[in-house]
Amino acid sequence: xxxxxxxxxxxxxxxxxxxxxxxxxxxxxxxxxxxxxxxxxxxxxxxxxxxxxxxxxxxxxxxxxxxxxxxxxxxxxxxxxxxxxxxxxxxxxxxxxxxxxxxxxxxxxxxxxxxxxxxxxxxxxxxxxxxxxxxxxxxxx
Amino acid sequence: xxxxxxxxxxxxxxxxxxxxxxxxxxxxxxxxxxxxxxxxxxxxxxxxxxxxxxxxxxxxxxxxxxxxxxxxxxxxxxxxxxxxxxxxxxxxxxxxxxxxxxxxxxxxxxxxxxxxxxxxxxxxxxxxxxxxxxxxxxxxx
Amino acid sequence: xxxxxxxxxxxxxxxxxxxxxxxxxxxxxxxxxxxxxxxxxxxxxxxxxxxxxxxxxxxxxxxxxxxxxxxxxxxxxxxxxxxxxxxxxxxxxxxxxxxxxxxxxxxxxxxxxxxxxxxxxxxxxxxxxxxxxxxxxxxxx
Numbered sequence: 352x353x354x355x356x357x358x359x360x361x362x363x364x365x366x367x368x369x370x371x372x373x374x375x376x377x378x379x380x381x382x383x384x385x386x387x388x389x390x391x392x393x394x395x396x397x398x399x400x401x402x403x404x405x406x407x408x409x410x411x412x413x414x415x416x417x418x419x420x421x422x423x424x425x426x427x428x429x430x431x432x433x434x435x436x437x438x439x440x441x442x443x444x445x446x447x448x449x450x451x452x453x454x455x456x457x458x459x460x461x462x463x464x465x466x467x468x469x470x471x472x473x474x475x476x477x478x479x480x481x482x483x484x485x486x487x488x489x490x491x492x
Numbered sequence: 493x494x495x496x497x498x499x500x501x502x503x504x505x506x507x508x509x510x511x512x513x514x515x516x517x518x519x520x521x522x523x524x525x526x527x528x529x530x531x532x533x534x535x536x537x538x539x540x541x542x543x544x545x546x547x548x549x550x551x552x553x554x555x556x557x558x559x560x561x562x563x564x565x566x567x568x569x570x571x572x573x574x575x576x577x578x579x580x581x582x583x584x585x586x587x588x589x590x591x592x593x594x595x596x597x598x599x600x601x602x603x604x605x606x607x608x609x610x611x612x613x614x615x616x617x618x619x620x621x622x623x624x625x626x627x628x629x630x631x632x633x
Numbered sequence: 634x635x636x637x638x639x640x641x642x643x644x645x646x647x648x649x650x651x652x653x654x655x656x657x658x659x660x661x662x663x664x665x666x667x668x669x670x671x672x673x674x675x676x677x678x679x680x681x682x683x684x685x686x687x688x689x690x691x692x693x694x695x696x697x698x699x700x701x702x703x704x705x706x707x708x709x710x711x712x713x714x715x716x717x718x719x720x721x722x723x724x725x726x727x728x729x730x731x732x733x734x735x736x737x738x739x740x741x742x743x744x745x746x747x748x749x750x751x752x753x754x755x756x757x758x759x760x761x762x763x764x765x766x767x768x769x770x771x772x773x774x
Contacts, residue, residue, distance in 0.1 A: 357531040357532075357632075359599065394599055396598075397608070398609075399609075399610070400549050424565065425561065433553070433554075434552075434553035434557050435554040442557050445557070445558075449546065449558075449592055450591060452593065453593075453596065454596065456597055486599060486606060488533070488606065490531065490532060
């Protein structure tokens with residue numbers, strides 16, 4: 352006999368710099384354990400539109416490469432190069448977030464995140480220095 | 493007692509220009525209400541491969557910035573620069589769609605889209621002027 | 634009366650070249666049929682962080698265009714241009730994968746992938762020549 356379960360949880364962040372990359376895998380694993388879901392799906396998404404949730408390697412060099420690469424594809428400066436920046440200066444953050452993505456959906460199998468060897472869930476912040484949220488939603492049984 | 497529910501719905505579009513960005517949040521909210529799902533997931537995806545569904549801000553300046561930026565990363569011209577363009581002229585639209593993404597998955601909590609303050613669902617069209625579809629699929633209970 | 638079902642399946646790949654693009658739609662369709670799920674969601678994701686699962690056209694010219702375009706946005710050479718590449722040479726593959734995406738979520742309706750006319754699921758390999766996996770997870774009823 353199985354019962355449908357769901358769990359909702361928020362994670363809060365305030366990065367000290369404009370941009371930041373935080374491994375949130377342990378928090379998501381904790382939520383999966385709390386949910387009691389054995390087979391299901393785990394959605395993790397940024398609730399703000401200048402931040403990302405993505406899956407990749409927790410390796411310092413790579414994170415530095417990502418940061419440089421995103422800045423090349425969608426530079427912060429000149430701030431005046433974006434129409435969105437009237438009263439704002441974060442247009443580039445909206446672009447960077449589209450490249451890295453809003454959300455990930457991860458399978459839950461036998462009560463755990465069903466991951467390959469190097470998959471880690473990251474919060475990618477592109478307009479930080481203020482409190483922002485990530486949503487975890489788990490459904491399954 | 494809870495019962496499993498699902499709902500499937502199509503939205504149709506025909507943008508007047510090659511490219512267009514349409515806020516479809518009200519239509520998705522309507523579908524969630526119709527579904528009767530209280531806890532679940534809502535998938536919204538482009539059914540065509542030269543269009544996107546993405547979540548970001550409904551702000552005119554930003555949409556103009558996105559359009560310019562996508563055109564820089566994946567220019568329409570010269571049309572002959574793409575091998576796909578034999579009989580077609582939309583190769584760039586296939587690139588733009590990969591950057592903006594095919595789909596979003598949104599949590600449903602207490603019968604509503606579980607959104608951060610500025611999250612809006614958009615249909616991004618990169619090869620318009622003909623009828624194209626978006627799929628909404630809701631599952632939960 | 635309906636019963637909750639789920640299915641988990643792995644696909645294995647070893648591409649002969651560094652980069653490769655493989656249409657895996659038939660394998661996913663087979664998994665959907667095996668699952669017995671009539672209404673639900675099908676998650677397909679790369680289990681490795683230098684590969685993608687994406688949905689687009691199975692057209693030779695387009696695949697060649699994608700390959701050239703990704704190489705322009707995130708070039709492999711010079712290998713020394715990336716900090717990740719100490720003992721590695723695949724930093725560019727981590728970038729390419731972010732553009733093309735980790736996963737797709739596809740609706741299942743009446744026991745089949747609910748697809749638009751040209752949607753095909755692809756495995757995109759950016760650091761091949763070794764055995765790597767894709768996960769299929771189906772939930773529904």
